[in-house]
Amino acid sequence: MLQVTPVHLWLNGDFKPRGILRVKNQQFSGFAGYSDLYKADIMFSDQSKPLPIMVKEFRVLLNDNESNDQFSSIVDMLQDRESAVGYDHKYISPIWSASVATTGHTVPAIATPYYGNGNIVNYVRFHPSADRFELVCQTASALVHIHSKDIVHGNMCPENICIADDGMVRLTDIAVDTLVRQTIHRNNLCVPSKWMYKSPEELEWGYRTTQTDVYSFAVTIYSVYTLKPPFASKAHSYGKGLVQIVNHGHNGLFGEIKPDAMSNDLWEVVRICCAVDPSQRPSMEEVDEMLVRMREDK
The missing domain is CATH 3.30.200 (Phosphorylase Kinase; domain 1)
Incomplete structure (x- = not known):
C-alpha cells in the first residue's frame, strides 16, 4: 500500500x-x-x-x-x-x-x-513543432531559482526535465541524487548513471556546485537539439567517454558540429558553459540573462 x-x-x-x-x-x-x-x-x-x-x-x-x-x-x-x-x-x-x-x-x-508527456527529449521527439528554445529558457529560469536559494540540483539531464500537460517544463529530482550519494555512498566516487552529462571536475573529483549544474545544463541543451545523448548508451562501455570528458570536456566532443536547429547565439552559450575551467563558465543567472536577450531578439 x-x-x-x-x-x-x-x-x-x-x-x-x-x-x-x-x-x-x-x-x-x-x-x-x-x-x-x-x-x-x-x-x-x-x-x-x-x-x-x-x-x-x-x-x-x-x-x-x-x-x-x-x-x-x-x-x-x-x-x-x-x-x-x-x-x-x-x-x-x-x-x-x-x-x-x-x-x-x-x-x-x-x-x-506524473507527467505523461515524459522528459524534454522524448517530448520534442514526438512533438517536432515544440519550441525547444522556449523549453530551454524555462529550464534556465528554474535553475536560477534554486541557485538563488543556495541549492545545487546535482543531476541535470533530460530525464529530470519533464513536460506537463500544459506543455511547460517541470524540473524534478532537485538534490535527490546528491543526498543519496552523500548519505548512502558517503561521497565515494562511483560512475554516475548520467555521466555523459557531467562536467570534468564532477567526474574526476565528485564536486557538485552551481557551476557543474551550468555545465550539465549546456550538455542537456545539446541533447535537446540532437535528440540523442552525447555518447552512445552502451552498458559497460563508458571508459573512453569518461576519460575524454575529464581530459578535454565536451567541447572536444562537440567540435564545431552545431546542431542544425540551434541558433548561432545559443550554440555560443553552450560552448562557454562547457568550459573545462569552472571559473570561466557564466553563472546560471548570467546564462538566463543571455537567453532572455536572445528571446527578445527573435
Missing part, C-alpha cells in the same frame, strides 16, 4: 489544501539507479478528480534497518530542500514524502506528479 502525505500541494499555480489521501491503480513503472518506480492515482477527500503521481520507492532489503533509516533521513532532508525552494515556481515540480508498505515492511519513498 502506498501512503502519501504532502505538506503542501501546489499545481499549476493553484493551492490545494491537504486532505485524506486514498491511493488506487498502483502500477510498477520501471527501475532507477536506487529506486523502483510506480505510477499511482491519489484521491483527496475534497477533490473529485484523481491526481496521477509517480513514486520512487527507495530500494531497501527486508530487515535492513540501517538503509531504511538512511533513506528516511534523505526523505526528510528533501522536504527541507522543498521548503527552501518554495512551492510557487511554475517550472519546478513539487515533491512529497511517501512510503510504500508491503508485507510487514514499510519503505521510504518520494512522489511527484
Whole structure:
C-alpha cells in the first residue's frame, strides 16, 4: 500500500489544501539507479478528480534497518530542500514524502506528479513543432531559482526535465541524487548513471556546485537539439567517454558540429558553459540573462 502525505500541494499555480489521501491503480513503472518506480492515482477527500503521481520507492532489503533509516533521513532532508525552494515556481515540480508498505515492511519513498508527456527529449521527439528554445529558457529560469536559494540540483539531464500537460517544463529530482550519494555512498566516487552529462571536475573529483549544474545544463541543451545523448548508451562501455570528458570536456566532443536547429547565439552559450575551467563558465543567472536577450531578439 502506498501512503502519501504532502505538506503542501501546489499545481499549476493553484493551492490545494491537504486532505485524506486514498491511493488506487498502483502500477510498477520501471527501475532507477536506487529506486523502483510506480505510477499511482491519489484521491483527496475534497477533490473529485484523481491526481496521477509517480513514486520512487527507495530500494531497501527486508530487515535492513540501517538503509531504511538512511533513506528516511534523505526523505526528510528533501522536504527541507522543498521548503527552501518554495512551492510557487511554475517550472519546478513539487515533491512529497511517501512510503510504500508491503508485507510487514514499510519503505521510504518520494512522489511527484506524473507527467505523461515524459522528459524534454522524448517530448520534442514526438512533438517536432515544440519550441525547444522556449523549453530551454524555462529550464534556465528554474535553475536560477534554486541557485538563488543556495541549492545545487546535482543531476541535470533530460530525464529530470519533464513536460506537463500544459506543455511547460517541470524540473524534478532537485538534490535527490546528491543526498543519496552523500548519505548512502558517503561521497565515494562511483560512475554516475548520467555521466555523459557531467562536467570534468564532477567526474574526476565528485564536486557538485552551481557551476557543474551550468555545465550539465549546456550538455542537456545539446541533447535537446540532437535528440540523442552525447555518447552512445552502451552498458559497460563508458571508459573512453569518461576519460575524454575529464581530459578535454565536451567541447572536444562537440567540435564545431552545431546542431542544425540551434541558433548561432545559443550554440555560443553552450560552448562557454562547457568550459573545462569552472571559473570561466557564466553563472546560471548570467546564462538566463543571455537567453532572455536572445528571446527578445527573435
